[in-house]
Amino acid sequence: MSDASPHAMDDRWRQSHLGRLLGEAMRRFDARVLQLMTASDQVPLALANLAARDKVGAAHIHLTRHLPLAGARLTELARMAGMTKQAMGDLVDQCEAWGLVARQPDPLDARARRIVFTPTGLDWLAAFRAALTQAEAEFRAAVGDDVATVVALGLEAYAR
Numbered sequence: 001m002s003d004a005s006p007h008a009m010d011d012r013w014r015q016s017h018l019g020r021l022l023g024e025a026m027r028r029f030d031a032r033v034l035q036l037m038t039a040s041d042q043v044p045l046a047l048a049n050l051a052a053r054d055k056v057g058a059a060h061i062h063l064t065r066h067l068p069l070a071g072a073r074l075t076e077l078a079r080m081a082g083m084t085k086q087a088m089g090d091l092v093d094q095c096e097a098w099g100l101v102a103r104q105p106d107p108l109d110a111r112a113r114r115i116v117f118t119p120t121g122l123d124w125l126a127a128f129r130a131a132l133t134q135a136e137a138e139f140r141a142a143v144g145d146d147v148a149t150v151v152a153l154g155l156e157a158y159a160r
Contacts, residue, residue, distance in 0.1 A: 029135055030058050036131035043127045044120055047098060059083075059091050063101070064128050071116035073106065100124055 014020070037043050038051040050056050066072075066080040078088035092115055095101045100121035106112035117125060140148040 027058070029139070030061050032135045032138065033061065033128065033131040036134055037124075037127050040127040040130060042123050042130065044099075044123065047100070047120075047124060050098070059087075060095065061128075063088075063091055063095055064125060067101070067115060067117060069117065071104065071114035073112055073114060077115055095121075 034051050034056060037056075038048045040048070043051070047056070062081040062083065063077070067077060072080070074089055074092060075085055077092070078085045081088060083091070092101060092103075096103065098120075099118055101115050102118050103113040104116055106114045136148075143151070
């Protein structure tokens with residue numbers, strides 16, 4: 001048992017551990033991607049306005065990151081994004097109302113539905129790709145190519 005009282009302990013570790021740094025970096029990166037998307041000519045004006053008013057957030061980025069071009073069932077999409085089926089269903093409902101995605105019959109199972117990008121959703125996806133490319137370039141410029149490469153390799157190895 002330690003003699004130090006909890007108040008005298010150094011708790012800086014809570015602000016600087018790897019998990020917190022990864023989370024903060026991801027939030028900053030996603031915020032920059034959304035900011036770039038609001039200024040993109042590829043994003044329909046109505047969606048750019050929603051993003052500019054903070055109506056589009058990290059959850060919408062999860063959908064954009066994880067929905068395959070061929071589409072996916074809701075349960076598959078939720079699993080890929082690390083979300084509950086209910087949360088993903090709510091997100092898909094919202095994105096469907098915005099015209100980004102549509103529900104279509106699943107050719108392999110008449111009872112199931114597949115979530116697919118609409119033409120507007122594909123424009124959104126193209127803007128997302130361009131924003132990611134720019135945000136990654138900004139990251140490289142901020143930390144240098146060598147550090148950015150090591151970070152990318154380390155995160156890729158860790159995520160597997």
